[in-house]
Amino acid sequence: MALKKALAAVAVSATAAAVLVNTAVAQEKTISVAQGDLVGNCYVSFNDPSTNRSYFPDHCADLNNPTRLYGKDNAPVDGKGQFIVSGQSDLGTKLSYIQWNDDVEVKANTISATGFDAAPAVGTTVYFNQPAYGNDRPAQSGQGTYAGEINGTHFIDFGDTTGFVNGTPVWTDNGILGIIDGAYQSGSHPTLSLVASTEATGGATGEATKKQRTELFDSYFSGETTPSTSEEPTTEPSTEPSTESSAPSTTPEEPSEEPKPSEAPKPSTPSEPSPDLSSLSNFSSSDLNIPGLDLKLPF
Known part of the structure; x- marks a missing residue:
């Protein structure tokens, strides 16, 4: 009996010590x-x-x-x-x-979900949200539809929503998918936004994944014209550094719209639709997809 009491006392002491250690660790957060x-x-x-x-x-x-x-x-x-x-x-x-x-x-996310959703089903509702940038770019948010995934890059249909910028978070009810990182158009199909995830590997816009992309677009946009087999080269966004004053700046870099690679036949003179960045929280694949546009997104 004495041994049992001694062991119980040791267990209580160990628990108390663990609580003290955990409390100390929490108090170390600066x-x-x-x-x-x-x-x-x-x-x-x-x-x-x-x-x-x-x-x-x-x-x-x-x-x-x-x-x-x-x-x-x-x-x-x-x-x-x-x-x-x-x-x-x-x-x-x-x-x-x-x-x-x-x-x-x-801290846990308060705008989006916390945790990850690695494999949502096609047709799942997804959400996006972006803060305001200055007086002319109010905060906006909205929804889209999950269209598929290739090598950890998610394809999202945001319909007619416009104003996407790099870094915009995208999530489902079950967790984070990732951030907006460009868009893609295949043939005559509408554009789909690209979402970079923690699982993204070799990419989903190169020659090696052309067949998968074609199948993804055809399957999602069933009944529409089959995409062309030719494609435009990918255009990368700008990564020009910002200029910082001696005092700490609390103003984010101006966001930029996403470039849009395409699998449509290459025209002699590529067209460039005018960007619509009046809002940065209502993101759309149509804004993120602008061939040749090189802008900086500070999310």
């Missing part, structure tokens, strides 16, 4: 980062508290102080994390993240 916060010159697209990471489009790595947080009274706080780029070059793959130090609290 700063927090939330979805939509300005980090460097980009907004946080979404967070993953389970890995202590915040996600961004690749171009944010090229801006000044890409891991800069803003503390009390907007005081700049540097040296709290490492920016890791995707290492991919195709549209629909460029999803970067910041691996934060242990003393940074990465």
Whole structure:
């Protein structure tokens, strides 16, 4: 009996010690980062508290102080994390993240879902949301339809919605899909937006995946004209760094619309529709898809 009491006492002591340790770890958090916060010159697209990471489009790595947080009274706080780029070059793959130090609290998402939805069914409703950029670009949000996936790049149908920019978060009721990273048009089919996910690998817009793309578009847009087998080269968005003043800036980089590769026959003079960036939260594949347009998106 005495031995049992001793063991019980040890167990209680161990539990109390664990609670104290966990409390101490929580108290060591010196700063927090939330979805939509300005980090460097980009907004946080979404967070993953389970890995202590915040996600961004690749171009944010090229801006000044890409891991800069803003503390009390907007005081700049540097040296709290490492920016890791995707290492991919195709549209629909460029999803970067910041691996934060242990003393940074990465908060659960409040705009989108938290966690990931790796394999939604075709036809699943998806959501997007983008903050305002200045007085002429109000915040907007909306819905779309899941059309399919190739090598971890998701294809989304946003219909007539316009104004997409790199870094716009996209999610389902079950979790995050990723961020807007370009768009694609196959033949006479309508354009589909590309969403870069944490599972994106070799891309979905190259020659090696042409057959899969054709099947995806034909299956989703059943009954429409079969796409052409020729395709336009991919156009990449700009990654020009921003100019930063000596004082910490709390103004994000101006977002840019997404380029749109196409599988339609190549015209002698490619047409460029005028971008409609009056709103950045109602994103649409038609805006993200502009051949030759090279703009910077600071989400």
